[in-house]
Amino acid sequence: MTSADILNACGLDAAALDRIDGTLTVHSPCDGSCLARLREHTTEDAQRLIAQAHEAFLQWRQTPAPLRGELVRLLGEVLRERRTALGALVTLEAGKIKSEGTGEVQEMIDICDFATGLSRQLHGLTIASERPGHRMMETWHPLGVCGVITAFNFPVAVWAWNAALALVCGDSVVWKPSEKTPLTALAVMRAFDEAAARFERSHPGLAPQGLCSLLLGGAPLGEMLSQSPQVALVSATGSVAMGRKVAVAVAQRLGRSLLELGGNNAMVVTPSADLELALRAIVFSAVGTAGQRCTTLRRLIVHRSVADRLHERLAQVYAHLAIGDPREEGKLVGPLIDARAYEAMQNALRAAREQGGAVTGGERVPVGAAQAASASWYVKPALVRMPRQSEVMHAETFAPILYLVEYDGIEEAIDLNNAVPQGLSSAIFSNDVREAELFMSALGSDCGLANVNIGTSGAEIGGAFGGEKETGGGRESGSDAWKNYMRRATNTINYSGALPLAQGVRFDI
Numbered sequence: 374m375t376s377a378d379i380l381n382a383c384g385l386d387a388a389a390l391d392r393i394d395g396t397l398t399v400h401s402p403c404d405g406s407c408l409a410r411l412r413e414h415t416t417e418d419a420q421r422l423i424a425q426a427h428e429a430f431l432q433w434r435q436t437p438a439p440l441r442g443e444l445v446r447l448l449g450e451v452l453r454e455r456r457t458a459l460g461a462l463v464t465l466e467a468g469k470i471k472s473e474g475t476g477e478v479q480e481m482i483d484i485c486d487f488a489t490g491l492s493r494q495l496h497g498l499t500i501a502s503e504r505p506g507h508r509m510m511e512t513w514h515p516l517g518v519c520g521v522i523t524a525f526n527f528p529v530a531v532w533a534w535n536a537a538l539a540l541v542c543g544d545s546v547v548w549k550p551s552e553k554t555p556l557t558a559l560a561v562m563r564a565f566d567e568a569a570a571r572f573e574r575s576h577p578g579l580a581p582q583g584l585c586s587l588l589l590g591g592a593p594l595g596e597m598l599s600q601s602p603q604v605a606l607v608s609a610t611g612s613v614a615m616g617r618k619v620a621v622a623v624a625q626r627l628g629r630s631l632l633e634l635g636g637n638n639a640m641v642v643t644p645s646a647d648l649e650l651a652l653r654a655i656v657f658s659a660v661g662t663a664g665q666r667c668t669t670l671r672r673l674i675v676h677r678s679v680a681d682r683l684h685e686r687l688a689q690v691y692a693h694l695a696i697g698d699p700r701e702e703g704k705l706v707g708p709l710i711d712a713r714a715y716e717a718m719q720n721a722l723r724a725a726r727e728q729g730g731a732v733t734g735g736e737r738v739p740v741g742a743a744q745a746a747s748a749s750w751y752v753k754p755a756l757v758r759m760p761r762q763s764e765v766m767h768a769e770t771f772a773p774i775l776y777l778v779e780y781d782g783i784e785e786a787i788d789l790n791n792a793v794p795q796g797l798s799s800a801i802f803s804n805d806v807r808e809a810e811l812f813m814s815a816l817g818s819d820c821g822l823a824n825v826n827i828g829t830s831g832a833e834i835g836g837a838f839g840g841e842k843e844t845g846g847g848r849e850s851g852s853d854a855w856k857n858y859m860r861r862a863t864n865t866i867n868y869s870g871a872l873p874l875a876q877g878v879r880f881d882i
């Protein structure tokens with residue numbers, strides 16, 4: 374399939390996406406080719422769309438939640454039909470290998486299924502009152518406009534995590550995708566429009582115009598979402614630097630933010646670990662998506678007694694990784710997103726060497742004919758044996774660099790795991806139940822995700838996803854993450870004829 378075929382199969386008109394006046398040029402990281410030139414939204418467009426989303430919210434909140442769930446079910450239905458085409462577009466625009474591209478669309482489908490069921494379970498509590506003839510309860514109500522800012526590396530799934538929940542919760546959604554991946558966002562909007570059209574046929578007039586909209590462009594549009602008092606919740610996924618700005622802008626107006634920021638994830642490999650199992654988990658977590666997942670494994674904390682053996686096995690596997698065009702079958706490592714990512718990787722490797730690290734890999738790999746090879750950024754994943762967990766290991770470099778340090782005692786390993794500013798994902802490989810339990814306990818990993826005998830990346834949608842410290846503290850996707858998208862009201866109902874006051878206060882008039 375050509376790029377145009379993929380775009381057309383996703384419901385887009387490839388020819389119309391190449392506008393002479395387009396200021397947002399979209400390149401494929403697979404070969405550097407130009408995919409489209411798009412018109413960016415202006416701040417006036419953004420204001421209009423936010424206002425429209427607010428109007429849509431005022432109507433949508435009146436639609437019963439299970440009917441809202443029906444719209445999300447239909448979205449899942451359309452996504453199922455377009456799974457292969459959309460997956461191919463994720464590969465083309467974000468450079469993920471094929472199975473990760475379709476896997477990301479599957480994740481959208483999964484969260485639609487989850488949210489559809491959830492639409493009948495948005496329940497609160499009944500609470501014992503201290504006063505006779507009284508009852509207390511908690512009710513959850515729609516919140517408002519949900520602004521969703523997303524990163525390039527999960528160009529569609531993160532929108533779905535937010536939008537599927539927000540929609541069943543009765544909110545409208547305004548999405549500002551990464552300027553590096555606007556085509557997948559346009560394709561997802563087409564899928565939503567199709568679902569809304571099907572919903573309109575069965576439930577005329579219930580899904581308002583402007584329920585889900587898209588803002589195409591760069592950071593200034595994200596800033597507008599953060600600053601707009603009409604945006605009740607800003608859910609932002611991306612770098613810590615971006616999160617700091619969004620957090621301040623939203624806090625300034627006392628709005629609500631949900632932050633999913635960078636990770637710097639570690640795995641502890643203990644003496645009792647099944648090393649071959651660990652090896653497979655390490656390689657997928659460290660080099661999958663070319664090291665460009667928020668949950669990518671970046672730090673390997675290995676017991677001194679097994680470090681040489683594990684390092685040797687890793688070096689063997691790294692030497693034979695299938696690096697290349699992710700559109701081809703059998704490739705495991707696709708490209709970095711752009712030249713800046715490559716430079717950041719080289720800078721980190723330089724710093725690692727200066728800090729005593731022994732580096733293997735990290736070189737640029739030419740893929741394709743001369744023009745494609747010079748316009749794309751494929752690399753050999755790097756394995757770096759470090760003498761200690763030094764400064765370079767405290768930062769997230771969004772590239773496939775795996776640092777390996779040794780430890781002697783399990784407490785020391787946990788301290789190393791927790792010593793970085795980020796707190797997203799972590800894992801331990803151990804067949805010793807005491808070590809595994811300690812790692813998951815209050816004295817263990819300080820991350821939002823703490824796994825045993827699986828890697829740091831590849832979370833399922835059923836659990837709450839997110840992390841602590843500089844990762845931002847937000848939780849999305851499964852469990853009770855839906856509560857972020859609603860407002861809670863506590864109701865006290867008096868069914869007696871008296872008016873007793875709480876805490877025994879007397880106020881006789």
Ligand code: NAD
Binds near residue numbers: 527618769797
């Ligand atoms: P980025 O921070 O450069 O951009 C993310 C989004 O924020 C883009 O849409 C961008 O336009 C927007 N943005 C930038 N500055 C902004 C501002 N001042 N106000 C509002 N919006 C602004 O991130 P990226 O390079 O696209 O993605 C990689 C980063 O995202 C990594 O740090 C990765 O760990 C993180 N990430 C985190 C998660 C998670 O769930 N924790 C998931 C995916 C990616």
